[in-house]
Amino acid sequence: MPPESRPMSYSRSELTRLVMPHMQNVLGSLFGGELMAMVDQAAAVAAIRHAGGPVLTAAIDRVDFREQIPIGALVTLLGTVDYVGSSSMDITVEVYSEKVSTGERRHTHTAHIVFVAIDQAGKPTRVPRLVAETPEEQARYEAARKHREGFRRP
Ligand SMILES: CC(C)(COP(=O)(O)OP(=O)(O)OC[C@H]1O[C@@H](n2cnc3c(N)ncnc32)[C@H](O)[C@@H]1OP(=O)(O)O)[C@@H](O)C(=O)NCCC(=O)NCCS
Numbered sequence: 001m002p003p004e005s006r007p008m009s010y011s012r013s014e015l016t017r018l019v020m021p022h023m024q025n026v027l028g029s030l031f032g033g034e035l036m037a038m039v040d041q042a043a044a045v046a047a048i049r050h051a052g053g054p055v056l057t058a059a060i061d062r063v064d065f066r067e068q069i070p071i072g073a074l075v076t077l078l079g080t081v082d083y084v085g086s087s088s089m090d091i092t093v094e095v096y097s098e099k100v101s102t103g104e105r106r107h108t109h110t111a112h113i114v115f116v117a118i119d120q121a122g123k124p125t126r127v128p129r130l131v132a133e134t135p136e137e138q139a140r141y142e143a144a145r146k147h148r149e150g151f152r153r154p
Contacts, residue, residue, distance in 0.1 A: 002052035005129035008137045013045035013079035019071050029068035030075070035095070039063065039111045042077035043091040047115035050081045050089055051127045054118055058088060061112040067097070069108055074098040076105075083144035087124035089115045090144045112147070 017038060025031040040057060047055040069075060076096045083090040095109035119125040132141040 002128050005131050006050055007131045007133050008081060008141070009133065011046045011049035011079075011081045013042050013049070013077075015042045015045065015077045015079075017075050017077075019069060019073045019075055021071055024071050027068070029070055030073075032065065035069070035075075035109065036060070036063070038075065038077055039093045039095065039109070040113070042079040042093045043111070043113040043115065046079035046081050046091050047089050047117070050084070050130070051115075051117035051125075053125075055089070055115040056118055057113060058116045059114040061090075061114060063109060063111040065109055067106060067108040069097045072100065074100060080140065081130060082140045083148060084127050084130045085148075086126055087117050089117070089127060089130075090148060091115060092140070092144070 015038060019030050023030055023034040044055060044057070074097070076098065077093050078096070079091055079093045081089050082092050091113045093111045093113065094107060095111070096105050097108045098105045117125050117127045130141065132138045
């Protein structure tokens with residue numbers, strides 16, 4: 001049985017991938033669909049950790065594409081569970097592109113995703129309460145709570 005609550009820091013995820021030539025779009029930079037798969041995976045890791053069991057992507061709420069990512073770059077994705085409802089989890093994934101020759105790291109994308117924890121029958125199931133411990137975590141929690149208040153489910 002998962003615990004009653006988990007700290008926000010417990011479920012943080014980090015995924016680093018090398019952008020290979022087969023991942024490019026017609027302009028020669030990282031294809032958006034490849035990036036979305038990585039984003040979904042980084043978010044899933046955070047959601048699975050928090051829920052302590054299987055989860056499903058319910059909604060990809062928003063992705064901001066700020067910059068192109070070149071082939072050969074290292075891409076790092078950081079996922080955090082920012083807010084939880086009863087069975088749902090709001091997750092933010094920040095994407096950073098790193099130039100290997102200089103180590104320069106740029107924040108290129110941000111995505112917001114909702115995952116739902118499911119039980120063995122595939123039905124939504126309760127997740128642990130989320131505990132924001134630091135001022136930065138509390139700010140993330142508050143921003144996600146406000147975002148959810150303004151959200152209308154389709
Ligand atoms: C996600 C899924 C399990 C939700 O099932 P459901 O019967 O609609 O469940 P409920 O109405 O009880 O909602 C469960 C929770 O999910 C949330 N939710 C469901 N759809 C949502 C959406 N589109 N956006 C945001 N939250 C959503 C609800 O708000 C609720 O949150 P809460 O428990 O924290 O209050 C179901 O829609 C599903 O199986 N979808 C397919 C998911 C999938 O295949 N993903 C793989 C990639 S495409």
